Amino acid sequence: MRISTKISMMAVAVLAGGGIALADDKPPTHAVPASPNGDLVVALCDGTTSVEVKGRKPGEKLSPAEAKKVSDELMAQWKKKNPAVGASWDRETLVAQNTPARPGTPAPAPVQPSTGALKGNIPTTTDRVQEGTYGAFTTRDEQIWRASTQAFVDKGNQIFHDAKAIGGTIAVSCDMCHPNAANTHPETYPKYQVQLGRVAMLRDMINWCIENPARGKPLADDDPRMKAMEAYIFAQRKGVALDYGKH
Amino acid sequence: MGIKSVETKYMEERDALFQKLKNVSRRDFVKLAAISAGAAAAKGLLPPHSFQLVNVAHAQGTSPHFSFAYISDTHLYKQKLNDRFVRSILKAVDDVNALSPQPDFVLFGGDLAQLGAKEELELGSQILKSVKAPVRMMVGEHDWFLDMGEAWKGLFGAPQYSFDHKGVHFVTLMSVQEKDFWTARKMTPVQRMQTVAGLDNGVQSRFEVGQAGRDWLKNDLAKVDPKTPLIVFSHSPLYKYYRDWNFWTDDADEVQQLLSRFNTVTVIHGHTHQLLSNRIGNISFHGMLSTAWPWPYAPTGLPKLTVQMNRADPFSQFDGCGDGRFDVGASAAGLVDKIYNLWERNPVTVRASYLASNGTKDPPPATKLVTY
Numbered sequence: 001m002r003i004s005t006k007i008s009m010m011a012v013a014v015l016a017g018g019g020i021a022l023a024d025d026k027p028p029t030h031a032v033p034a035s036p037n038g039d040l041v042v043a044l045c046d047g048t049t050s051v052e053v054k055g056r057k058p059g060e061k062l063s064p065a066e067a068k069k070v071s072d073e074l075m076a077q078w079k080k081k082n083p084a085v086g087a088s089w090d091r092e093t094l095v096a097q098n099t100p101a102r103p104g105t106p107a108p109a110p111v112q113p114s115t116g117a118l119k120g121n122i123p124t125t126t127d128r129v130q131e132g133t134y135g136a137f138t139t140r141d142e143q144i145w146r147a148s149t150q151a152f153v154d155k156g157n158q159i160f161h162d163a164k165a166i167g168g169t170i171a172v173s174c175d176m177c178h179p180n181a182a183n184t185h186p187e188t189y190p191k192y193q194v195q196l197g198r199v200a201m202l203r204d205m206i207n208w209c210i211e212n213p214a215r216g217k218p219l220a221d222d223d224p225r226m227k228a229m230e231a232y233i234f235a236q237r238k239g240v241a242l243d244y245g246k247h
Numbered sequence: 248m249g250i251k252s253v254e255t256k257y258m259e260e261r262d263a264l265f266q267k268l269k270n271v272s273r274r275d276f277v278k279l280a281a282i283s284a285g286a287a288a289a290k291g292l293l294p295p296h297s298f299q300l301v302n303v304a305h306a307q308g309t310s311p312h313f314s315f316a317y318i319s320d321t322h323l324y325k326q327k328l329n330d331r332f333v334r335s336i337l338k339a340v341d342d343v344n345a346l347s348p349q350p351d352f353v354l355f356g357g358d359l360a361q362l363g364a365k366e367e368l369e370l371g372s373q374i375l376k377s378v379k380a381p382v383r384m385m386v387g388e389h390d391w392f393l394d395m396g397e398a399w400k401g402l403f404g405a406p407q408y409s410f411d412h413k414g415v416h417f418v419t420l421m422s423v424q425e426k427d428f429w430t431a432r433k434m435t436p437v438q439r440m441q442t443v444a445g446l447d448n449g450v451q452s453r454f455e456v457g458q459a460g461r462d463w464l465k466n467d468l469a470k471v472d473p474k475t476p477l478i479v480f481s482h483s484p485l486y487k488y489y490r491d492w493n494f495w496t497d498d499a500d501e502v503q504q505l506l507s508r509f510n511t512v513t514v515i516h517g518h519t520h521q522l523l524s525n526r527i528g529n530i531s532f533h534g535m536l537s538t539a540w541p542w543p544y545a546p547t548g549l550p551k552l553t554v555q556m557n558r559a560d561p562f563s564q565f566d567g568c569g570d571g572r573f574d575v576g577a578s579a580a581g582l583v584d585k586i587y588n589l590w591e592r593n594p595v596t597v598r599a600s601y602l603a604s605n606g607t608k609d610p611p612p613a614t615k616l617v618t619y
Contacts, residue, residue, distance in 0.1 A: 183543040213331075
């Protein structure tokens with residue numbers, strides 16, 4: 001049912017956008033105003049909004065077109081009450097619709113079709129291009145991938161800030177010495193690390209820090225935590241030129 | 248005396264050498280310099296130049312009016328959880344107790360505890376009791392936001408106070424107040440403390456002295472002659488360096504305004520864990536080192552008079568950390584030289600004349616390894 005899907009998405013929007021905390025115990029109740037004609041009244045999960053469906057009695061089935069009209073009306077009312085949330089009421093929809101995020105939202109900034117890497121990949125003119133399925137992705141695809149990448153980076157961010165997550169034993173986390181991953185200079189690896197007596201990669205230094213300042217056990221090279229932390233550290237250095245071997 | 252660290256013995260020998268050098272003739276000086284160079288070379292400190300000759304030149308005829316030392320940003324956890332930071336504060340206590348002559352007092356620069364727990368603060372309090380000189384306490388945000396200062400005040404008293412010492416008016420500020428970010432987020436005290444303890448989260452508010460604190464300061468300074476040298480202790484830098492990491496005091500401009508009518512003002516702050524110098528108008532600013540860990544320089548906003556300390560060796564627990572001393576000049580101007588006692592490195596002095604001349608005189612040794 002389209003209406004139930006949309007209304008359940010509304011619930012997410014209300015909770016995220018309106019800053020309402022989830023109550024642990026009882027679910028919210030929504031007492032709808034009775035229709036003077038005994039018509040069907042549909043309630044929105046925000047607990048205040050409702051719509052009367054003229055000429056339809058409770059228990060009668062709505063056609064898909066009627067149901068859509070009801071959900072659109074509920075949505076319009078809700079948006080009117082929550083103007084600050086704007087178009088970004090739902091992150092997935094936002095990404096999929098390629099709508100620019102409003103400033104201050106944590107959603108990744110969508111790429112404008114005319115800028116960045118897309119310019120080289122997707123011709124904006126009607127010139128003839130090479131055909132093929134490889135690389136036939138859309139802006140929408142790119143944005144979804146970007147959101148997935150960001151989630152990976154965010155995971156690394158969380159591990160980087162959590163002494164327990166890296167297996168440290170003295171409550172020392174990475175960010176204590178490296179706020180925003182400062183002084184990790186991932187762009188300088190591989191390089192000869194005098195103190196180790198060999199050439200090291202970034203992960204060797206991450207492991208060194210886990211073992212020594214944080215007094216934990218080194219992670220395996222393919223440990224998901226290691227990968228996520230590398231993702232976070234590299235993400236902090238976007239735009240810095242690679243300069244392997246630099247001291 | 249117990250066991251002394253290598254560094255402490257080294258500092259003691261060095262201090263003894265300088266004491267001897269103060270009143271020597273030129274002929275004897277050359278002899279002594281050769282001996283000290285030999286001694287340094289024997290310790291593997293090559294080549295024999297840098298601090299020896301430079302410091303001798305300054306040592307002649309410029310004995311300070313008085314000195315005070317500092318220990319700062321020790322970030323103690325409970326001892327059972329983390330002995331590493333405990334060893335660091337003990338090392339600093341060892342250092343200041345070895346100073347000869349002894350400093351008039353020792354400033355503690357704030358962030359005694361890591362997460363504001365009573366047990367952490369009590370551990371720090373116990374350790375600081377073995378400091379021979381009197382200790383002046385300052386509060387930091389890590390001491391405060393678990394119980395909003397209850398335990399700290401119980402141990403050390405009011406966080407804002409002033410005192411006069413040998414013609415200098417000293418003021419200690421509580422500069423790490425924050426506007427309430429926790430109630431709306433329904434945070435527990437522990438969550439609030441953990442949020443404040445992090446540097447690179449945008450959740451917490453910016454530090455401020457606050458209206459009440461500024462009123463107190465204004466009132467305290469009202470009775471002081473503008474010609475009196477003024478030294479202010481604040482945990483956060485009393486200027487705007489880097490907002491994202493709270494290397495920042497939000498009402499710094501208002502506080503500076505209150506200090507502006509004094510001829511000589513020195514602000515000494517903790518929190519930034521790095522060699523940091525600034526000059527704004529009549530005010531000289533000196534950052535203090537941490538005993539626990541060094542911080543990288545922020546990506547923007549570094550004051551132009553700051554000569555960066557070399558970035559820390561990640562393979563050395565103590566590198567980039569340390570303690571230090573302030574020498575207050577004998578003249579009525581009350582200018583302050585700052586000595587950074589960097590563990591495992593030669594000490595670095597930032598002279599009052601360097602800041603007062605806007606960087607044209609007496610620059611500290613240049614940086615070899617910048618933050619990148």
